[in-house]
Amino acid sequence: MSLRLSTVILPVDRWHEGGRATWQRAEELGFHAAYTYDHLSWRSFRDRPWFGALPTLTAAATATDRLRLGTLVTSPNFRHPVTLAKELISLDDVSGGRVTLGIGAGGDGFDATTLGQERWTPKERADRFAEFVPLLDRLLTEEVVTESGTFYSADEARNIPGCVQRPRLPFAVAATGPRGMRLAARHGQAWVTTGDPKLFENGTAEQSAEALRGQIERLGKACADIGRDVDELDKILLTGFTPEKNTVLDSLERFVDFAGTHRDLGFTEIVIHWPIQDSVFAADRAVFETIATEALGRLG
Template identity: 60%
Template structure:
């Protein structure tokens, strides 16, 4: 199992640089950031652009993988996103992963004036984003027309450092999203089952995640793909378990989820006086578990 972190884009340059360097020094496999225009309780405070934040992170780290958890169609177009990602992959020397999700009708959509979409429409739009982004990052000249996005002789030259393109980590729990993950994803992302977050138990949450993994594997089999070929990323912070109270609690949590089929767990970097107010010593203790967790297998 791999151990990674997520650093929200709320820090000005000096603090941000320290955060990304610290993540590398602590030995995390990857450090991700949220790709929003604003987010929940942080809406009225500092919030910087995710892709420019990753460019800055790439310039001050050497080994750490970098990415978003997750980018959505709410304010990203496949053509410009592909160009940004190709450039980021070059800046980082081939260390970028793009997390992709369907988005909601929240702040991001409202900020750019997108009218509310039905769940079906969001799934349709997400399918276009993923499939067109795949084309744009693997083909140097793309023309494609969709209901939500189109490209006309769009160039992505010289292409990604990583071949055939940067990895996609597709966030999904429904049938259509899981099919996209199985078809295009090098990884799948879950935050668990929202229905268990407020009032569920740890066991109910683990049962729900096990069921999600089972549906992912069924989707892979339907695509004639080996289920073992896709990584399974669990973003913590939205689960009923108290896994971040101590390093010991986290170790039990991580090993239990490795047994469910999860191959990477992402923990939030501490932000004092927020829902991510993780004690620094606990955060460092969790990071120190990385070598032991590396041997954990589904």
């Protein structure tokens, strides 16, 4: 099974002070895609520079030619399907059809309360996600949409001319639980995971691989339940959150071993964080670039 290698570039640099150059370098290195987090702030970066995801991706679209672009991931925490659809259609147009929307239920971090709302329970997040994704799907595929939901509604929302990619830009649905897996099976062109969070601190690489194997099996069942072939979905692993953390970027050999293990599990795309010094994503830039240009060739 072939494997693609992508990167995620956090929106921490001013565009004219390194931001543009980073996205252009990602294309030069041959990455399949470059994603960014769609947060208003994130964990240890809360009191550091942080720019908006969709404007950053729009700028990246004008600075690159071939690189696919996307979010990992957008969530309902501060988004609404109607306004998000309009922005995505615009971004897909500017990029010439190179956008993938990574989308998930969201977490309970800073974004969860920054608009002044009460923190949603896991069930409330799942309920909202289950309504958000189907409505967004309609908004991106139909010219006029009216729908009245419990959480999200649209009243004659118009999205003409629609996406460059038809019938719409692809969804990469982040999910580990049964409800999210069903959404990925029904609406996704790809599925995203970061692994099992319970194993992050004290788990082993072997336990993580087994947990990921189980997630892929559950995705397969969700697809089978609706008569869909699970092989139709790309399977994306965002690294940095398994027990190996960011050490997979310590050397080319270590990354090749990691990538081979996860390719054999069934993953079709691995995403590595662009190095940011003095952060949890610190890594040797030279080693990172060697991985970008040589790792897939070492897999055979």
